[in-house]
Amino acid sequence: MTITPEYVAEYLDALAKPQGSMGRLEGLAIQLAVAQQVLPAHTNPRRIVLFAGDHGVVESGVSAWPSAVTTVMMETIIAKQATSTALAAAHMTDLRLVDVGSIKPAETGGQTSSFVNARLAAGTANLATGPAMTKEQFQAAWAAGEAEAKRAHDEGFVLLIAGEMGIGNTTPAACLTMLLADVDAETATGHGAGSDDAILSNKQDIVARAAERARHSLDDDPVAAIAAVAGFEIAAMAGFYAQGAAQASVLLLDGYVATSAALIAERLVPGTTEKMIAAHLSAEPGHRAALDHLGLEPLLEWDMRLGEGTGALTALPLLDSAAALLNDVAKLSDIMP
Numbered sequence: 001m002t003i004t005p006e007y008v009a010e011y012l013d014a015l016a017k018p019q020g021s022m023g024r025l026e027g028l029a030i031q032l033a034v035a036q037q038v039l040p041a042h043t044n045p046r047r048i049v050l051f052a053g054d055h056g057v058v059e060s061g062v063s064a065w066p067s068a069v070t071t072v073m074m075e076t077i078i079a080k081q082a083t084s085t086a087l088a089a090a091h092m093t094d095l096r097l098v099d100v101g102s103i104k105p106a107e108t109g110g111q112t113s114s115f116v117n118a119r120l121a122a123g124t125a126n127l128a129t130g131p132a133m134t135k136e137q138f139q140a141a142w143a144a145g146e147a148e149a150k151r152a153h154d155e156g157f158v159l160l161i162a163g164e165m166g167i168g169n170t171t172p173a174a175c176l177t178m179l180l181a182d183v184d185a186e187t188a189t190g191h192g193a194g195s196d197d198a199i200l201s202n203k204q205d206i207v208a209r210a211a212e213r214a215r216h217s218l219d220d221d222p223v224a225a226i227a228a229v230a231g232f233e234i235a236a237m238a239g240f241y242a243q244g245a246a247q248a249s250v251l252l253l254d255g256y257v258a259t260s261a262a263l264i265a266e267r268l269v270p271g272t273t274e275k276m277i278a279a280h281l282s283a284e285p286g287h288r289a290a291l292d293h294l295g296l297e298p299l300l301e302w303d304m305r306l307g308e309g310t311g312a313l314t315a316l317p318l319l320d321s322a323a324a325l326l327n328d329v330a331k332l333s334d335i336m337p
């Protein structure tokens with residue numbers, strides 16, 4: 001039996017409450033049940049996989065931060081002292097960290113069970129001067145993400161989040177949003193992790209030129225065009241989403257960088273978005289257009305712009321509330337005398 005939005009809406013209307021009285025939570029309950037194709041719906045167990053990578057374009061001055069911060073933050077995640085690890089613990093979410101291409105490997109301090117070193121290279125090449133990666137590297141990063149989604153499914157996780165850490169990655173995210181959601185460079189390019197106006201203006205030029213170059217080959221060779229302006233962690237997230245959707249996991253989408261990966265997945269594997277729920281609208285100016293392109297409406301609009309899956313983790317209690325509404329509320333007809 002197919003679980004349609006109409007079927008879930010009728011189900012909600014029959015519960016012990018005035019019809020529509022839970023407002024947008026009812027819409028979320030519909031989204032959840034339709035994405036999962038089961039009633040009762042499940043939001044546990046859930047896992048977040050954080051993908052990390054570095055970006056050659058940082059040498060062109062597109063970030064307020066040096067690439068070394070990617071490794072520092074991976075070590076902070078491994079030590080469970082990051083925002084993402086704090087929120088994952090608060091919301092009972094299993095967490096793994098996969099390094100798909102940092103410049104400097106993380107010191108694990110012996111904690112290796114939830115950390116994977118799958119580095120494809122010491123960062124991407126500079127997308128301002130040539131392709132960020134080869135098609136083979138793109139496919140290897142995609143496969144690393146795919147393997148993580150498969151593993152999560154095999155281990156029984158029903159709700160999956162992809163998060164990322166990568167200094168400079170709002171630049172490839174902006175290029176991909178231009179390329180795949182048809183957004184102009186000004187809208188696509190934002191302050192990232194705190195860039196000032198001078199960095200922003202340089203970043204905008206680089207994004208406009210790189211996206212324009214990639215556009216020439218998009219129809220003939222979409223993978224090459226995407227690989228030219230992607231990041232290893234972004235390609236891995238795209239593979240994670242495509243596999244997650246194929247195995248019918250619910251995918252809770254994070255911010256701007258995660259959405260650029262969703263744009264890749266939807267372009268290469270149409271239909272991936274059907275399993276997605278958009279957690280929040282990032283402060284990055286291009287995020288709205290990227291979500292619109294995918295037909296997704298964000299749950300929260302809280303000016304968050306950290307990445308690391310933190311917007312998705314913040315929205316998780318709303319999904320739990322939606323599942324509780326579907327699973328644990330009596331039928332009005334069963335309680336009325």
Ligand SMILES: O=C(O)c1ccc[n+]([C@@H]2O[C@H](COP(=O)([O-])O)[C@@H](O)[C@H]2O)c1
Pocket residue numbers: 062063064065164165166167168169170171191192193194195254255256257258282283284304305306307308
């Ligand atoms: O995903 C978002 O909405 C988002 C918005 C702004 C910044 N970030 C994070 O900030 C880093 C990239 O910022 P930048 O300025 O170095 O390109 C990277 O580690 C992302 O996780 C992420």
Ligand SMILES: Cc1cc2nc[nH]c2cc1C
Pocket residue numbers: 065069073164165166193306307308
């Ligand atoms: C400190 C820091 C933490 C982050 N987490 C995700 N992106 C980040 C960027 C910076 C700079």
